[in-house]
Amino acid sequence: MRFFSGRGNSARGFFCAALLLGMAFPGHAQIATVQRPKITGISHVGYFVSDLSKSLEFWHGLLGFDEYFSIPKAGTNQVRMAFIKINDRQHIELFTDPPTAPPNWMSHLCFTVDNVEQMRAYLRSKGYHVGPGNGSKTKAGDYAFEIKDPDGTLIEFVQSLPTGVEAENKGKLMPPTRIADGIYHVGFLVGNTAKSLDFYENVLGFKETWRGSRDGKQLSWINLQVPDGSDYIELMLYDKLPRTYGTQNHVSLEVHDLQAAIHTLESRPAYQWYLTYQKPLELHVGINRKRQVNLYDPDGTRVELMEPHTMDGKPSIPSTAPPPPPAHE
DSSP states (O other): OOSOOSGGGHHHHHHHHHHHHHHHOHHHHHHHTOOOOOEEEEEEEEEEOSOHHHHHIIIIIITOOEEEEEEEOTTSSSEEEEEEEEETTEEEEEEOSOOSBTTBOEEEEEEEESOHHHHHHHHHHTTOOOOOOOOOOOTTSOEEEEEEOTTOOEEEEEEOOTTSHHHHTTTOSOOTTOSOSSEEEEEEEESOHHHHHIIIIIITOOEEEEEEOSSSSSOOEEEEEOTTSSOEEEEEEOSSOOSOSTTTSEEEEEOSOHHHHHHHHHTSHHHHHHTTTSOOOOOEEOTTSEEEEEEEOTTOOEEEEEEEEETTSOOOOOOOOOOOOOSOO
């Protein structure tokens, strides 16, 4: 068949060619029109731990959260993963495996989506290598898959199911001892600002809410809010990697009265144990003008308690400093 029979029919011929190509490759037309599903918040963040009993003393004994699920190591009765419940939609995962990239103790970050198979298709349409879904579930009974961001950070997407462990424990295991009600944000190291913004903003649809600088000369942080919720991530920008990752790769818990939270922590028996390896708690005001206090788990991973509002209710002015040069190309 000839698509072009003369100058007068060139437009019609082009249309016919395009139509036939669309018929020959229907998958291409579908990929081109895939819409991103909703990304509603932070589901969890995972960290490696060297001593689970000490980590549980930190998360349960000091911070007041409960362990609600665990996964054993294959063929043993030893725990490989422990799940610390923050609220009905968020948790912390503690891995007893050795860190995959020491000295980085962060395992992965997970976002909740309303349709995990649509997210697979959407990322494939953007050129990302994502394997086809096979209907399998995680050990916790939900649908999920993983990719890596431009810096190699493992990013997971999960669709919670009504038969999953999280859903089955709705309203349970949230004792009044919890020092916070939810994960406010998760921060992690980023070595190429432009590539990260392209991934999180242009591909995933995150929205920038603030950026800050330690010295006013070079950008230090960029906050990006999930497109369909209020949780956010904090890109910790660098041009040279720090010696330790634990202060940069962190989780922030939302606390509405930080001074009261500090008094509560200091009154707990586990606080004296905490002082055997860490300094006393110190309230300070961040560059974002929000009151905060830093704690550290036994492996040095920072857990930040932060108030969601500035100290005087006035907004914090974002920095205009340039980002650091890319740490790698």
